[in-house]
Amino acid sequence: MGASHNNIGLRGVAPEVDLLSVNIFAGGTTNGDIADGIQWAVDNGADVLSNSWSFPLAPCGFTNIDIDNAIQDAVTNGRNGNGAVVVFSSGNGGGCVNYPATNANVISVGAIDNQGNLFNYSSRGAELDLVAPSGETGYVGNVRTVDRMGGEGRHPGDYEDSFGGTSASCPVVSGVAALVLSINPDLTQQEVRDILTNTATDMGVNGFDNNFGNGRVNAQAAIEETLNTLIIAGPNAVCQGSSFEGILTIPSTLNNISSIEWIVPSHPTYIRSGQGTEELHFSFFSPGSAIIKVEITLDSGIVLEFDKYVYSIASNNDDPVISVAPNTVQNLVCCNTSGYYDVEHAILESGYTSSYDLEWQWDVQYQNPNDFYTFYDDGDKTALIAVQKHTTSPLIVSVKVRTVNGCGSTSSWSNDISRYYGTVSSLSSAEFASSHNKLGDFQLDYSNKNLPLNEFYTQDDKMLNVNFLDKYEWLNRHYSNKNLSDSDVENIISIIKGQEKLKVEIFDFYGNIIHSNSLKTGNHQINLSKLKQGLHIAKYTLGKNVYTSKFIVI
Structure with a gap:
């Protein structure tokens, strides 16, 4: 199978x-040992496993789980995942195909003579894939193969002149499989099998039959078909402009090359260098696409032609727009300290080219360092937050996106999506609302848009009633369901970082301070019975946020 063409004895396929x-x-070999041998061959880099052996005395339908598993691993994991090609002789009993050639994962090979006639001894059946030339069995055949040198071999000479049986036809097919892989080593084992069976010379009745399988293996046709699977290596997309170039190379497995000619359209491409060599450098000077061809003449006179479609990547003119993700939540849930859950924050809506890469930029404006967040995107159009809450503190975060086309050209940043995420317990929203809608004798009113408070003055008892609400609950209700402006973010952070007490100042009509106090969260009554009659102004301050109201003392 592998003998070199050196004119001293024979030529290998x-x-x-x-x-x-x-x-x-070896003596005492078990089926498990055979399976180990197959595995050892795969582990040591065998691309094609040529097996001129079988279980000739086993009944039709015989199988062995250890050998089947070893073959399955070979065709699945061999050749770094492309699969080793496994070839078996069909057997010399003239009846049904012998195991393991019956295994669906192998190429089963029968024997024909040098005139194309099927040998009577060649085992046959529906499991047969191919036939190949051979000779008679019992070492009275006419196939010549190598032997151990001198007296160490089966014969005193260096060659075996009377090889035959399906044991001789099997390595012929294995050799053609090796030729195919020498041209394109990236083919899967199934692709190699398909090439061998599809290019076989049909024999017997038209199409597949149990005597010849798919026909006689045809090395030349298999090689020509394999050449059609080769491609020019290099990128399809190339950045436009003289600062960028595409590099294309001919298939690396081609050798004995006489000449190479690259055929490049004059518009919109041009050759930078490499004409007549194995590596072409080209550029796009304007937008568009082209088909680049290469003609390769081998020393034998055979001319091969390959082509590749290429196109230019122009400047990035995207104008991406993002919006609040439709599946987002208003508030985060405390506390999930044993894992993370995901929140959709924003989604890319329009103004982008899908072939470009996306670059998201996050800006965390406020978070409690005891809460854990991971900000990421799904690789497509959605920006997400992985959340692990340990506190009831809120999160304020914004994101924007731009597209990057790989040519150093990026779009402008999109609009920001800035969100306030409050924190709630695991109670349902209905339970939460009903358990917090009253505080003492005061109905809670969250309508104040400046500060977390509501207040009213009663003339009968000259009492200013002030309800200083929980600031986080007030923030949740005001900001959890909107895209924040810069001023919103500033107000929120001012309230969060402000003093825990609410400063209350009361002025008379002339602007004189006549009362000042600081209140904790809760319900308060301020007695104003000693105030003079007239218009008064109440000023409430929390951080940088201020709210004023007017009342008249009579």
Whole structure:
């Protein structure tokens, strides 16, 4: 199979291929040992496993789980996940195909003579895939192969002249599989099998039959089909302009090359360098696309042609727009200290090119350091927050996005989506509202847009009634369901970071302070019976936020 073409004895189907021998016929070999041998070959880099052996005395339908599992692993995990190609001789009993050639994951090979006639001994059936030339069995065949040198071999000479049976046809197919992989090593084992069966020379009745399978393996047709799977290596998209270039290379497995000619359209592309070499450098000087071709002439006179579609990436003119994510929440839940849950914050709505990369930028305006957040995007159009709450403190965060086209060109930043996330307990919103709608004798009114308070003056008892609300509950109700402006963020942070007490000042009509006090959260009554009659102004201050009201003492 792998003998070099050196004119001293014979020629191999896949000349100079590396061979790896595994002896499974030592005394006392078990089925488990055979499975281990298959596994060892795969683990040591075997691309094609040529198996000229079977269980000739086993009944039709015989299988072995250890060997089946080893074959399954070979075709699944061999060749770094592309799968090793496993080839088996069909057997020399003339009846049903022998195991393991019956395994659906292998290529099963029968034997024909040099005139295309099926040998009577060739086992056959629905499991047969291909046939290949061979000779008679019992070492009276006419296939020549290598032997151990001198007296160490089966014969005194260096060659075996009477090889035959499906044991000789199996390595022919294995050699063609090796040729295919030498041209395109990126093919999967299934793709190699398809090439071999699809290019086989049909024999017997038209199409597949149990005697010849898909036909006689055809090395030339398989190679030509494999050449069609090769591609020019390099990018399809290239940034526009003389500062950028695309680099294309011919298939690396081609050798014995006489000449190379790159054919590049004069518009919108041009060649920078590399004409006549294996590596072409080109650029786009204007927007558009092109098909670049290469003609490769081999020393044998064969001309191969490959082409590649390329297109330019122009300047980034995106104008992305984002909005509040439709599935977002108003408040976060405390406390989830054993894991994270996700919150959708914003979504990319319009003004972007889907082929460009997205760059999201987060700005955390306020968070409690004891709460844990991770800010990320889903790689598509949504910005998210992974939340682990340890406190009842709020979170204020904004995000914006721009597109990046990979050519050093980025769009302008989008609008900001800035959100205030309050914190609630695990109570339902209805339970939360009903348990907090009263404080003492005062109905809670959250309508004040400046400060967390509501107040009223009663003339009968000259009493100013002030309800200093819980600031976080007030913030939750006012800001949890809106996209925040810069002034909103400033007001919120001022309240959060302000003193815990509410400063109350009362002025008379002339602007003189006649009362000053600081109140804790809760319900308060300020006795104003000693005030003179007339208009008065109450001023409430929390952080930088101020609220004023007027009342008349009579």
